[in-house]
Amino acid sequence: MRLVTGKRWEAFADEKSILFPEYRKNRDELIDFVDSLTGEETVITASLELIDLIAWKFRRGEENVLIYSDTGKSLTMKEVYELRKYLDFDVRGGFSGARSETSILFVEGKTDAKFFKAVFKKLFEFKERREAPYSLRFIERVFERDNFDLLKRGEDNYYLAVIPSEGNSGVTRNLGNFLRAMEVFDFRVDRIGAAIDIDEDRRSALASIAGKLSGFRHEKTSFGYRVGETEVIPLIIGLPFEDDTIEWKKPTVEDLMLHLIAREGLLDNIKPGLKTLNKSLGRKLKPKEVMYLALSAYGHWGNLEGFYELFVMRSRFRNLKAVLKEARLIEGLAYLAGRERER
Structure with a gap:
Protein backbone atom coordinates (compact mmCIF):
# COMPACT_ATOMS: atom_id res chain seq x y z
CA MET A 1 0.00 0.00 0.00
CA ARG A 2 1.24 3.46 -0.93
CA LEU A 3 -0.55 6.50 0.43
CA VAL A 4 0.52 9.80 -1.17
CA THR A 5 -0.17 13.26 0.25
CA GLY A 6 1.27 16.76 -0.17
CA LYS A 7 1.30 19.35 -2.95
CA ARG A 8 3.55 17.50 -5.42
CA TRP A 9 1.43 14.38 -5.68
CA GLU A 10 1.39 14.46 -9.50
CA ALA A 11 4.91 13.02 -9.53
CA PHE A 12 3.58 9.84 -7.91
CA ALA A 13 0.39 9.52 -9.96
CA ASP A 14 0.00 6.96 -12.72
CA GLU A 15 -2.81 5.03 -14.39
CA LYS A 16 -3.04 2.70 -11.38
CA SER A 17 -3.33 5.48 -8.81
CA ILE A 18 -6.58 6.27 -7.05
CA LEU A 19 -7.21 10.00 -6.78
CA PHE A 20 -9.50 10.14 -3.78
CA PRO A 21 -11.37 13.44 -3.28
CA GLU A 22 -11.48 14.48 0.36
CA TYR A 23 -14.75 16.37 0.16
CA ARG A 24 -18.38 15.20 0.22
CA LYS A 25 -17.63 11.75 1.58
CA ASN A 26 -19.30 10.53 4.75
CA ARG A 27 -17.62 8.09 7.11
CA ASP A 28 -19.56 5.07 5.83
CA GLU A 29 -18.35 5.76 2.29
CA LEU A 30 -14.76 6.06 3.55
CA ILE A 31 -15.01 2.77 5.45
CA ASP A 32 -16.45 0.98 2.44
CA PHE A 33 -13.64 2.33 0.26
CA VAL A 34 -10.91 1.25 2.70
CA ASP A 35 -12.51 -2.19 3.07
CA SER A 36 -12.21 -2.62 -0.71
CA LEU A 37 -8.44 -1.98 -0.74
CA THR A 38 -6.14 -4.99 -1.13
CA GLY A 39 -2.84 -3.28 -0.30
CA GLU A 40 -1.55 -3.17 -3.89
CA GLU A 41 -2.97 0.28 -4.60
CA THR A 42 -1.53 3.81 -4.60
CA VAL A 43 -4.04 6.19 -3.01
CA ILE A 44 -3.60 9.97 -3.30
CA THR A 45 -5.54 12.01 -0.76
CA ALA A 46 -5.55 14.98 1.61
CA SER A 47 -8.26 13.52 3.86
CA LEU A 48 -7.02 12.95 7.42
CA GLU A 49 -10.01 10.73 8.14
CA LEU A 50 -9.17 8.51 5.19
CA ILE A 51 -5.48 8.48 6.16
CA ASP A 52 -6.44 7.34 9.67
CA LEU A 53 -8.56 4.47 8.35
CA ILE A 54 -5.90 3.30 5.89
CA ALA A 55 -3.10 3.60 8.46
CA TRP A 56 -5.06 1.46 10.91
CA LYS A 57 -5.77 -1.24 8.31
CA PHE A 58 -2.25 -1.35 6.85
CA ARG A 59 -0.20 -0.56 9.97
CA ARG A 60 1.66 -3.87 9.69
CA GLY A 61 4.36 -4.50 7.11
CA GLU A 62 7.33 -2.34 6.09
CA GLU A 63 6.03 -2.19 2.51
CA ASN A 64 2.99 -0.13 3.56
CA VAL A 65 4.04 3.53 3.49
CA LEU A 66 2.83 7.10 3.39
CA ILE A 67 4.81 9.24 0.94
CA TYR A 68 4.99 12.97 1.56
CA SER A 69 5.28 14.26 -1.98
CA ASP A 70 6.78 17.64 -1.05
CA THR A 71 10.00 15.92 0.07
CA GLY A 72 9.62 12.51 -1.57
CA LYS A 73 10.31 10.85 1.78
CA SER A 74 8.14 8.24 3.47
CA LEU A 75 6.87 6.92 6.79
CA THR A 76 5.71 3.39 7.43
CA MET A 77 1.99 3.06 8.09
CA LYS A 78 2.86 1.95 11.61
CA GLU A 79 4.67 5.26 12.18
CA VAL A 80 1.73 7.15 10.64
CA TYR A 81 -0.72 5.29 12.87
CA GLU A 82 1.31 6.07 16.00
CA LEU A 83 1.88 9.72 15.08
CA ARG A 84 -1.85 10.12 14.62
CA LYS A 85 -2.91 8.10 17.68
CA TYR A 86 -0.47 9.46 20.23
CA LEU A 87 0.37 12.95 18.95
CA ASP A 88 -2.52 14.05 16.70
CA PHE A 89 0.21 14.82 14.19
CA ASP A 90 -1.00 16.23 10.88
CA VAL A 91 0.65 13.80 8.46
CA ARG A 92 -0.57 15.81 5.45
CA GLY A 93 2.43 18.10 6.07
CA GLY A 94 2.35 21.69 4.92
CA PHE A 95 5.06 23.00 7.26
CA SER A 96 8.20 22.14 5.28
CA GLY A 97 11.16 24.36 6.08
CA ALA A 98 9.72 25.58 9.40
CA ARG A 99 12.41 26.58 11.91
CA SER A 100 11.86 27.99 15.36
CA GLU A 101 13.39 28.39 18.79
CA LEU A 239 15.54 10.21 43.68
CA PRO A 240 15.04 7.59 46.43
CA PHE A 241 13.02 8.71 49.42
CA GLU A 242 13.57 7.16 52.83
CA ASP A 243 10.89 7.38 55.51
CA ASP A 244 9.64 4.86 58.07
CA THR A 245 6.01 5.39 57.01
CA ILE A 246 6.49 5.25 53.23
CA GLU A 247 7.23 2.20 51.10
CA TRP A 248 9.62 3.33 48.39
CA LYS A 249 10.29 0.84 45.62
CA LYS A 250 10.36 2.33 42.13
CA PRO A 251 11.57 5.78 41.01
CA THR A 252 8.82 8.03 39.63
CA VAL A 253 7.94 11.72 39.58
CA GLU A 254 6.24 11.10 42.94
CA ASP A 255 9.77 10.91 44.41
CA LEU A 256 10.37 14.50 43.42
CA MET A 257 7.06 15.52 44.94
CA LEU A 258 7.85 13.66 48.18
CA HIS A 259 11.13 15.52 48.52
CA LEU A 260 9.41 18.81 47.73
CA ILE A 261 6.56 18.40 50.22
CA ALA A 262 9.15 17.37 52.82
CA ARG A 263 11.20 20.53 52.21
CA GLU A 264 8.05 22.64 52.28
CA GLY A 265 6.98 21.17 55.64
CA LEU A 266 3.78 19.52 54.43
CA LEU A 267 5.05 16.01 55.10
CA ASP A 268 5.56 16.79 58.79
CA ASN A 269 2.00 18.07 58.98
CA ILE A 270 0.52 14.81 57.72
CA LYS A 271 2.93 12.50 59.59
CA PRO A 272 0.41 11.69 62.37
CA GLY A 273 -2.11 10.65 59.74
CA LEU A 274 0.47 8.52 57.93
CA LYS A 275 1.37 6.66 61.11
CA THR A 276 -2.27 6.05 61.93
CA LEU A 277 -2.88 4.62 58.46
CA ASN A 278 0.27 2.50 58.70
CA LYS A 279 -1.04 0.93 61.86
CA SER A 280 -4.59 0.52 60.52
CA LEU A 281 -3.50 -1.04 57.21
CA GLY A 282 -0.65 -3.05 58.67
CA ARG A 283 1.77 -1.77 56.03
CA LYS A 284 3.63 1.26 54.83
CA LEU A 285 1.97 3.65 52.38
CA LYS A 286 2.84 3.87 48.71
CA PRO A 287 4.10 7.26 47.45
CA LYS A 288 0.93 7.91 45.45
CA GLU A 289 -1.20 7.22 48.54
CA VAL A 290 0.87 9.78 50.41
CA MET A 291 0.24 12.24 47.59
CA TYR A 292 -3.54 11.87 48.01
CA LEU A 293 -3.22 12.54 51.74
CA ALA A 294 -1.03 15.56 51.03
CA LEU A 295 -3.57 16.79 48.50
CA SER A 296 -6.34 16.60 51.07
CA ALA A 297 -4.26 18.23 53.81
CA TYR A 298 -3.31 21.02 51.43
CA GLY A 299 -6.98 21.77 50.84
CA HIS A 300 -6.91 21.00 47.14
CA TRP A 301 -10.05 19.17 46.07
CA GLY A 302 -9.07 18.54 42.48
CA ASN A 303 -7.03 15.68 41.03
CA LEU A 304 -3.35 14.82 41.43
CA GLU A 305 -2.44 16.59 38.22
CA GLY A 306 -3.84 19.87 39.50
CA PHE A 307 -2.25 19.37 42.91
CA TYR A 308 1.21 18.76 41.43
CA GLU A 309 1.02 21.91 39.35
CA LEU A 310 -0.40 24.04 42.16
CA PHE A 311 2.05 22.81 44.80
CA VAL A 312 5.10 23.27 42.56
CA MET A 313 3.99 26.79 41.65
CA ARG A 314 3.47 27.73 45.32
CA SER A 315 6.66 26.11 46.59
CA ARG A 316 9.75 28.13 47.47
CA PHE A 317 12.04 28.72 44.52
CA ARG A 318 15.10 27.52 46.42
CA ASN A 319 13.40 24.30 47.58
CA LEU A 320 12.24 23.33 44.09
CA LYS A 321 15.63 24.10 42.60
CA ALA A 322 17.39 22.10 45.35
CA VAL A 323 15.24 19.01 44.70
CA LEU A 324 15.84 19.15 40.96
CA LYS A 325 19.55 19.70 41.47
CA GLU A 326 19.77 16.71 43.80
CA ALA A 327 17.91 14.64 41.21
CA ARG A 328 20.45 15.72 38.56
Whole structure:
Protein backbone atom coordinates (compact mmCIF):
# COMPACT_ATOMS: atom_id res chain seq x y z
CA MET A 1 0.00 0.00 0.00
CA ARG A 2 1.24 3.46 -0.93
CA LEU A 3 -0.55 6.50 0.43
CA VAL A 4 0.52 9.80 -1.17
CA THR A 5 -0.17 13.26 0.25
CA GLY A 6 1.27 16.76 -0.17
CA LYS A 7 1.30 19.35 -2.95
CA ARG A 8 3.55 17.50 -5.42
CA TRP A 9 1.43 14.38 -5.68
CA GLU A 10 1.39 14.46 -9.50
CA ALA A 11 4.91 13.02 -9.53
CA PHE A 12 3.58 9.84 -7.91
CA ALA A 13 0.39 9.52 -9.96
CA ASP A 14 0.00 6.96 -12.72
CA GLU A 15 -2.81 5.03 -14.39
CA LYS A 16 -3.04 2.70 -11.38
CA SER A 17 -3.33 5.48 -8.81
CA ILE A 18 -6.58 6.27 -7.05
CA LEU A 19 -7.21 10.00 -6.78
CA PHE A 20 -9.50 10.14 -3.78
CA PRO A 21 -11.37 13.44 -3.28
CA GLU A 22 -11.48 14.48 0.36
CA TYR A 23 -14.75 16.37 0.16
CA ARG A 24 -18.38 15.20 0.22
CA LYS A 25 -17.63 11.75 1.58
CA ASN A 26 -19.30 10.53 4.75
CA ARG A 27 -17.62 8.09 7.11
CA ASP A 28 -19.56 5.07 5.83
CA GLU A 29 -18.35 5.76 2.29
CA LEU A 30 -14.76 6.06 3.55
CA ILE A 31 -15.01 2.77 5.45
CA ASP A 32 -16.45 0.98 2.44
CA PHE A 33 -13.64 2.33 0.26
CA VAL A 34 -10.91 1.25 2.70
CA ASP A 35 -12.51 -2.19 3.07
CA SER A 36 -12.21 -2.62 -0.71
CA LEU A 37 -8.44 -1.98 -0.74
CA THR A 38 -6.14 -4.99 -1.13
CA GLY A 39 -2.84 -3.28 -0.30
CA GLU A 40 -1.55 -3.17 -3.89
CA GLU A 41 -2.97 0.28 -4.60
CA THR A 42 -1.53 3.81 -4.60
CA VAL A 43 -4.04 6.19 -3.01
CA ILE A 44 -3.60 9.97 -3.30
CA THR A 45 -5.54 12.01 -0.76
CA ALA A 46 -5.55 14.98 1.61
CA SER A 47 -8.26 13.52 3.86
CA LEU A 48 -7.02 12.95 7.42
CA GLU A 49 -10.01 10.73 8.14
CA LEU A 50 -9.17 8.51 5.19
CA ILE A 51 -5.48 8.48 6.16
CA ASP A 52 -6.44 7.34 9.67
CA LEU A 53 -8.56 4.47 8.35
CA ILE A 54 -5.90 3.30 5.89
CA ALA A 55 -3.10 3.60 8.46
CA TRP A 56 -5.06 1.46 10.91
CA LYS A 57 -5.77 -1.24 8.31
CA PHE A 58 -2.25 -1.35 6.85
CA ARG A 59 -0.20 -0.56 9.97
CA ARG A 60 1.66 -3.87 9.69
CA GLY A 61 4.36 -4.50 7.11
CA GLU A 62 7.33 -2.34 6.09
CA GLU A 63 6.03 -2.19 2.51
CA ASN A 64 2.99 -0.13 3.56
CA VAL A 65 4.04 3.53 3.49
CA LEU A 66 2.83 7.10 3.39
CA ILE A 67 4.81 9.24 0.94
CA TYR A 68 4.99 12.97 1.56
CA SER A 69 5.28 14.26 -1.98
CA ASP A 70 6.78 17.64 -1.05
CA THR A 71 10.00 15.92 0.07
CA GLY A 72 9.62 12.51 -1.57
CA LYS A 73 10.31 10.85 1.78
CA SER A 74 8.14 8.24 3.47
CA LEU A 75 6.87 6.92 6.79
CA THR A 76 5.71 3.39 7.43
CA MET A 77 1.99 3.06 8.09
CA LYS A 78 2.86 1.95 11.61
CA GLU A 79 4.67 5.26 12.18
CA VAL A 80 1.73 7.15 10.64
CA TYR A 81 -0.72 5.29 12.87
CA GLU A 82 1.31 6.07 16.00
CA LEU A 83 1.88 9.72 15.08
CA ARG A 84 -1.85 10.12 14.62
CA LYS A 85 -2.91 8.10 17.68
CA TYR A 86 -0.47 9.46 20.23
CA LEU A 87 0.37 12.95 18.95
CA ASP A 88 -2.52 14.05 16.70
CA PHE A 89 0.21 14.82 14.19
CA ASP A 90 -1.00 16.23 10.88
CA VAL A 91 0.65 13.80 8.46
CA ARG A 92 -0.57 15.81 5.45
CA GLY A 93 2.43 18.10 6.07
CA GLY A 94 2.35 21.69 4.92
CA PHE A 95 5.06 23.00 7.26
CA SER A 96 8.20 22.14 5.28
CA GLY A 97 11.16 24.36 6.08
CA ALA A 98 9.72 25.58 9.40
CA ARG A 99 12.41 26.58 11.91
CA SER A 100 11.86 27.99 15.36
CA GLU A 101 13.39 28.39 18.79
CA THR A 102 11.44 25.54 20.30
CA SER A 103 11.89 22.66 22.71
CA ILE A 104 9.77 19.53 23.08
CA LEU A 105 9.60 17.50 26.31
CA PHE A 106 8.14 13.99 26.25
CA VAL A 107 7.11 12.76 29.71
CA GLU A 108 5.49 9.55 30.94
CA GLY A 109 2.01 10.68 31.94
CA LYS A 110 -0.31 13.56 32.75
CA THR A 111 0.90 14.02 36.32
CA ASP A 112 4.48 14.20 35.05
CA ALA A 113 3.39 16.73 32.45
CA LYS A 114 1.79 19.01 35.03
CA PHE A 115 4.81 18.72 37.33
CA PHE A 116 7.28 19.72 34.63
CA LYS A 117 4.94 22.36 33.21
CA ALA A 118 4.91 24.02 36.62
CA VAL A 119 8.71 23.70 36.90
CA PHE A 120 9.21 25.63 33.67
CA LYS A 121 6.72 28.28 34.76
CA LYS A 122 8.21 28.60 38.25
CA LEU A 123 11.95 28.46 37.53
CA PHE A 124 12.30 29.66 33.95
CA GLU A 125 9.58 32.29 33.57
CA PHE A 126 7.45 30.49 31.00
CA LYS A 127 3.77 31.25 30.57
CA GLU A 128 1.00 29.20 29.02
CA ARG A 129 0.23 29.89 25.40
CA ARG A 130 -2.78 28.65 23.48
CA GLU A 131 -1.93 29.76 19.96
CA ALA A 132 1.39 28.97 18.31
CA PRO A 133 2.89 31.48 15.86
CA TYR A 134 2.67 30.91 12.11
CA SER A 135 6.22 29.52 12.00
CA LEU A 136 5.10 26.70 14.32
CA ARG A 137 2.14 25.40 12.36
CA PHE A 138 3.12 21.83 13.14
CA ILE A 139 2.82 22.65 16.86
CA GLU A 140 -0.70 23.96 16.33
CA ARG A 141 -1.60 20.72 14.64
CA VAL A 142 0.17 18.45 17.09
CA PHE A 143 -1.21 20.12 20.19
CA GLU A 144 -4.91 20.31 19.42
CA ARG A 145 -5.83 18.32 22.53
CA ASP A 146 -5.99 20.02 25.91
CA ASN A 147 -3.55 17.64 27.59
CA PHE A 148 -0.66 19.02 25.53
CA ASP A 149 0.85 22.10 27.14
CA LEU A 150 2.43 24.83 25.05
CA LEU A 151 4.52 27.40 26.91
CA LYS A 152 6.32 30.59 25.89
CA ARG A 153 9.15 32.32 27.74
CA GLY A 154 8.83 36.06 28.23
CA GLU A 155 9.04 38.18 25.11
CA ASP A 156 11.90 36.34 23.42
CA ASN A 157 9.65 33.93 21.49
CA TYR A 158 11.16 30.75 22.90
CA TYR A 159 8.49 28.04 22.95
CA LEU A 160 8.33 24.76 24.84
CA ALA A 161 5.80 21.95 24.59
CA VAL A 162 5.25 19.28 27.28
CA ILE A 163 3.68 16.05 26.01
CA PRO A 164 2.47 13.05 28.08
CA SER A 165 3.35 9.75 26.42
CA GLU A 166 1.88 6.76 28.31
CA GLY A 167 4.87 5.33 30.16
CA ASN A 168 8.59 4.89 29.53
CA SER A 169 8.00 2.98 26.31
CA GLY A 170 5.65 5.75 25.16
CA VAL A 171 8.35 8.39 25.70
CA THR A 172 10.89 6.53 23.57
CA ARG A 173 8.24 5.66 20.96
CA ASN A 174 7.19 9.29 20.58
CA LEU A 175 10.81 10.42 20.51
CA GLY A 176 11.61 8.09 17.61
CA ASN A 177 8.44 8.91 15.69
CA PHE A 178 8.92 12.66 16.13
CA LEU A 179 12.50 12.49 14.86
CA ARG A 180 11.27 10.53 11.83
CA ALA A 181 8.54 13.10 11.24
CA MET A 182 11.12 15.89 11.21
CA GLU A 183 13.09 14.02 8.55
CA VAL A 184 10.06 13.40 6.34
CA PHE A 185 8.22 16.70 6.71
CA ASP A 186 11.37 18.85 6.80
CA PHE A 187 10.91 20.90 9.95
CA ARG A 188 13.06 21.33 13.03
CA VAL A 189 12.91 21.98 16.74
CA ASP A 190 16.02 22.98 18.69
CA ARG A 191 15.85 20.49 21.54
CA ILE A 192 13.86 17.41 22.53
CA GLY A 193 13.79 16.19 26.12
CA ALA A 194 12.93 12.60 27.03
CA ALA A 195 11.98 12.25 30.71
CA ILE A 196 11.81 8.62 31.87
CA ASP A 197 12.01 6.80 35.19
CA ILE A 198 15.22 5.02 36.12
CA ASP A 199 13.36 1.73 36.74
CA GLU A 200 16.25 -0.76 37.01
CA ASP A 201 19.21 1.63 36.92
CA ARG A 202 20.35 4.86 35.31
CA ARG A 203 22.51 3.10 32.72
CA SER A 204 19.59 1.00 31.47
CA ALA A 205 17.35 4.07 31.23
CA LEU A 206 19.94 5.92 29.16
CA ALA A 207 20.43 2.82 27.01
CA SER A 208 16.72 2.78 26.12
CA ILE A 209 16.99 6.30 24.72
CA ALA A 210 20.29 5.59 22.97
CA GLY A 211 18.73 2.47 21.46
CA LYS A 212 15.91 4.50 19.95
CA LEU A 213 18.47 6.88 18.44
CA SER A 214 20.41 4.03 16.85
CA GLY A 215 18.18 4.31 13.80
CA PHE A 216 19.38 7.88 13.21
CA ARG A 217 22.76 9.44 12.53
CA HIS A 218 23.67 10.97 15.86
CA GLU A 219 26.58 12.09 18.00
CA LYS A 220 27.18 12.62 21.70
CA THR A 221 27.00 16.10 23.23
CA SER A 222 27.58 17.47 26.73
CA PHE A 223 23.83 17.22 27.48
CA GLY A 224 22.92 14.13 25.47
CA TYR A 225 22.88 13.61 21.73
CA ARG A 226 22.62 15.54 18.50
CA VAL A 227 20.46 14.25 15.63
CA GLY A 228 20.94 16.54 12.67
CA GLU A 229 20.30 20.05 13.95
CA THR A 230 18.29 18.88 16.97
CA GLU A 231 19.66 18.00 20.40
CA VAL A 232 18.10 15.18 22.42
CA ILE A 233 18.38 15.59 26.20
CA PRO A 234 17.72 12.54 28.42
CA LEU A 235 16.14 13.39 31.77
CA ILE A 236 16.37 10.38 34.07
CA ILE A 237 13.97 10.51 37.03
CA GLY A 238 14.99 8.76 40.22
CA LEU A 239 15.54 10.21 43.68
CA PRO A 240 15.04 7.59 46.43
CA PHE A 241 13.02 8.71 49.42
CA GLU A 242 13.57 7.16 52.83
CA ASP A 243 10.89 7.38 55.51
CA ASP A 244 9.64 4.86 58.07
CA THR A 245 6.01 5.39 57.01
CA ILE A 246 6.49 5.25 53.23
CA GLU A 247 7.23 2.20 51.10
CA TRP A 248 9.62 3.33 48.39
CA LYS A 249 10.29 0.84 45.62
CA LYS A 250 10.36 2.33 42.13
CA PRO A 251 11.57 5.78 41.01
CA THR A 252 8.82 8.03 39.63
CA VAL A 253 7.94 11.72 39.58
CA GLU A 254 6.24 11.10 42.94
CA ASP A 255 9.77 10.91 44.41
CA LEU A 256 10.37 14.50 43.42
CA MET A 257 7.06 15.52 44.94
CA LEU A 258 7.85 13.66 48.18
CA HIS A 259 11.13 15.52 48.52
CA LEU A 260 9.41 18.81 47.73
CA ILE A 261 6.56 18.40 50.22
CA ALA A 262 9.15 17.37 52.82
CA ARG A 263 11.20 20.53 52.21
CA GLU A 264 8.05 22.64 52.28
CA GLY A 265 6.98 21.17 55.64
CA LEU A 266 3.78 19.52 54.43
CA LEU A 267 5.05 16.01 55.10
CA ASP A 268 5.56 16.79 58.79
CA ASN A 269 2.00 18.07 58.98
CA ILE A 270 0.52 14.81 57.72
CA LYS A 271 2.93 12.50 59.59
CA PRO A 272 0.41 11.69 62.37
CA GLY A 273 -2.11 10.65 59.74
CA LEU A 274 0.47 8.52 57.93
CA LYS A 275 1.37 6.66 61.11
CA THR A 276 -2.27 6.05 61.93
CA LEU A 277 -2.88 4.62 58.46
CA ASN A 278 0.27 2.50 58.70
CA LYS A 279 -1.04 0.93 61.86
CA SER A 280 -4.59 0.52 60.52
CA LEU A 281 -3.50 -1.04 57.21
CA GLY A 282 -0.65 -3.05 58.67
CA ARG A 283 1.77 -1.77 56.03
CA LYS A 284 3.63 1.26 54.83
CA LEU A 285 1.97 3.65 52.38
CA LYS A 286 2.84 3.87 48.71
CA PRO A 287 4.10 7.26 47.45
CA LYS A 288 0.93 7.91 45.45
CA GLU A 289 -1.20 7.22 48.54
CA VAL A 290 0.87 9.78 50.41
CA MET A 291 0.24 12.24 47.59
CA TYR A 292 -3.54 11.87 48.01
CA LEU A 293 -3.22 12.54 51.74
CA ALA A 294 -1.03 15.56 51.03
CA LEU A 295 -3.57 16.79 48.50
CA SER A 296 -6.34 16.60 51.07
CA ALA A 297 -4.26 18.23 53.81
CA TYR A 298 -3.31 21.02 51.43
CA GLY A 299 -6.98 21.77 50.84
CA HIS A 300 -6.91 21.00 47.14
CA TRP A 301 -10.05 19.17 46.07
CA GLY A 302 -9.07 18.54 42.48
CA ASN A 303 -7.03 15.68 41.03
CA LEU A 304 -3.35 14.82 41.43
CA GLU A 305 -2.44 16.59 38.22
CA GLY A 306 -3.84 19.87 39.50
CA PHE A 307 -2.25 19.37 42.91
CA TYR A 308 1.21 18.76 41.43
CA GLU A 309 1.02 21.91 39.35
CA LEU A 310 -0.40 24.04 42.16
CA PHE A 311 2.05 22.81 44.80
CA VAL A 312 5.10 23.27 42.56
CA MET A 313 3.99 26.79 41.65
CA ARG A 314 3.47 27.73 45.32
CA SER A 315 6.66 26.11 46.59
CA ARG A 316 9.75 28.13 47.47
CA PHE A 317 12.04 28.72 44.52
CA ARG A 318 15.10 27.52 46.42
CA ASN A 319 13.40 24.30 47.58
CA LEU A 320 12.24 23.33 44.09
CA LYS A 321 15.63 24.10 42.60
CA ALA A 322 17.39 22.10 45.35
CA VAL A 323 15.24 19.01 44.70
CA LEU A 324 15.84 19.15 40.96
CA LYS A 325 19.55 19.70 41.47
CA GLU A 326 19.77 16.71 43.80
CA ALA A 327 17.91 14.64 41.21
CA ARG A 328 20.45 15.72 38.56
CA LEU A 329 17.72 17.26 36.42
CA ILE A 330 18.25 21.00 36.75
CA GLU A 331 20.87 21.43 34.03
CA GLY A 332 18.94 19.44 31.45
CA LEU A 333 15.73 21.32 32.22
CA ALA A 334 17.51 24.67 32.00
CA TYR A 335 18.97 23.67 28.65
CA LEU A 336 15.51 22.70 27.37
CA ALA A 337 14.32 26.10 28.57
CA GLY A 338 16.75 27.71 26.14
CA ARG A 339 19.53 28.43 28.59
CA GLU A 340 23.04 27.12 28.06
CA ARG A 341 23.71 26.03 31.62
CA GLU A 342 22.15 26.30 35.10
CA ARG A 343 24.41 26.22 38.15
